[in-house]
Amino acid sequence: MTEHxxxxxxxxxxxxxxxxxxxxxxxxxxxEVEWAIYGPIDMFPFLxxxxxxxxxxxVCRQLADNVSVRRYDRxxxxxxxxxxxxxxxxxxxxxxxxKPISLRLAEFLQFKNGKLTSLRVLLDTFDLVEQALGQPIxxxxxx
Amino acid sequence: MTEHxxxxxxxxxxxxxxxxxxxxxxxxxxxEVEWAIYGPIDMFPFLxxxxxxxxxxxVCRQLADNVSVRRYDRxxxxxxxxxxxxxxxxxxxxxxxxKPISLRLAEFLQFKNGKLTSLRVLLDTFDLVEQALGQPIxxxxxx
Numbered sequence: 001m002t003e004h005x006x007x008x009x010x011x012x013x014x015x016x017x018x019x020x021x022x023x024x025x026x027x028x029x030x031x032e033v034e035w036a037i038y039g040p041i042d043m044f045p046f047l048x049x050x051x052x053x054x055x056x057x058x059v060c061r062q063l064a065d066n067v068s069v070r071r072y073d074r075x076x077x078x079x080x081x082x083x084x085x086x087x088x089x090x091x092x093x094x095x096x097x098x099k100p101i102s103l104r105l106a107e108f109l110q111f112k113n114g115k116l117t118s119l120r121v122l123l124d125t126f127d128l129v130e131q132a133l134g135q136p137i138x139x140x141x142x143x
Numbered sequence: 144m145t146e147h148x149x150x151x152x153x154x155x156x157x158x159x160x161x162x163x164x165x166x167x168x169x170x171x172x173x174x175e176v177e178w179a180i181y182g183p184i185d186m187f188p189f190l191x192x193x194x195x196x197x198x199x200x201x202v203c204r205q206l207a208d209n210v211s212v213r214r215y216d217r218x219x220x221x222x223x224x225x226x227x228x229x230x231x232x233x234x235x236x237x238x239x240x241x242k243p244i245s246l247r248l249a250e251f252l253q254f255k256n257g258k259l260t261s262l263r264v265l266l267d268t269f270d271l272v273e274q275a276l277g278q279p280i281x282x283x284x285x286x
Contacts, residue, residue, distance in 0.1 A: 038247055038267050043282040076251040076263060078221040078228045085221045085228040087251050087263055104181055106249030106265045108219040108230050120219060120230055122249045124181050125269035132285055139186040142275055 005111040006084040017064045022057060029053045030115040037121040040129065047123075056119070067092040067101065075104075082111045094132075101131045148254040149227040160207045168203060172196045173258040180264040183272065190266075199262070210235040210244065218247075225254045237275075244274045 005028070012024035035056040039047040046062035070091040077086045085108045092101040103123060110118035130136055148171070155167035178199040182190035189205035213234040220229045228251045235244040246266060253261035273279055 038270075040269050040282055043285055045284065076228070078223055078226060078251075080221055083221060085219070085230075085249075085251070087228075087249070087265065104265060106228075106230070106251070108221075108228070108249070122230065122247060122265055122267060124265060125267055126183050126272050127181075127268065129269050129280075129282065133283075137272075137280060139183055139272065140276075141188065142186055 004079055004084065005082070005114055005116070006079060006086070006109065008114070009109065009111075009116055013060070014069060016060050018068050020064050022060065025060060026053070026057055028114070028116055029056055030112060030117045033116055034118045035059065036119070037123065039123050039125045043129065043132065065095070067094055070100070084109045084111075099131070099134070101128070103128055103131075147222055147227065148225070148257055148259070149222060149229070149252065151257070152252065152254075152259055156203070157212060159203050161211050163207050165200060165203065169196070169200055171257070171259055172199055173255065173260045176259055177261045178202065179262070180266065182266050182268045186272065186275065208238070210237055213243070227252045227254075242274070242277070244271070246271055246274075 009028050012028050015021045016025040031053050032051075033053055033056050035050040037047045037059070041048040046059045046066070050056050050059055070093055072088050072090045075087045075089060078084065085106070087104070087106045090103045090105060092103065093099070094101055104127070105124070106122045108120045109116060152171050155171050158164045159168040174196050175194075176196055176199050178193040180190045180202070184191040189202045189209070193199050193202055213236055215231050215233045218230045218232060221227065228249070230247065230249045233246045233248060235246065236242070237244055247270070248267070249265045251263045252259060
């Protein structure tokens with residue numbers, strides 16, 4: 001039984017983000033990957049949609065320049081033959097301010113021949129923005 | 144082959160939200176359901192964690208009082224024997240203002256004996272807040 005691509009991808013991503021070693025990750029990303037991390041791109045230019053391996057790796061380099069991963073916990077996971085989805089709670093450290101950032105996200109991944117062909121990530125973006133600003137945004141109650 | 148619980152749940156939810164008919168939904172929710180829609184509860188009191196069928200149904204009633212669903216598209220989906228995950232793009236109408244709200248979300252569901260025992264939903268919350276406010280929130284560029 002072969003190890004699921006999700007585990008190899010997760011290790012390679014962790015190694016890229018925390019050790020700035022991108023070779024394993026590059027080997028796991030399909031040349032034509034469809035990549036999207038949905039969120040406010042004005043504040044976080046590394047969010048948004050990308051097409052192709054070079055663009056996806058550049059996003060990971062920017063992430064690695066901005067945060068390190070302290071830990072993550074998988075709160076839900078589903079594995080298919082060539083696909084995976086997961087809800088995770090990540091604890092990052094912002095490298096410039098050394099501030100902790102705690103973030104829930106959902107990822108939907110597709111693989112083909114052991115390479116990532118599609119990544120879609122949804123973030124709890126309001127929570128992220130407030131933590132990055134370092135202060136709450138005042139909201140009206142609407143319901 | 145039995146229909147997957149996801150499809151029954153989706154129809155029941157749609158019927159609850161748009162037609163205010165809650166019987167099918169009530170029949171599909173386990174008495175001890177664990178329920179969480181992550182987001183800013185100060186602005187949207189129907190978000191957050193709930194425990195048990197009555198509390199979950201109350202959330203759905205509040206949702207039905209605030210929005211109707213115009214359409215939704217599943218951008219990714221995974222089905223297990225008793226579980227499902229999906230990334231969706233919803234188009235709502237806010238019932239008070241008649242404003243359209245377009246929202247991407249990820250859901251992770253677990254079922255047991257055809258009843259929902261766990262629901263976790265992640266929203267693109269910043270996008271939601273901006274649409275509910277009716278104006279963009281000015282953000283600094285941080286990276």
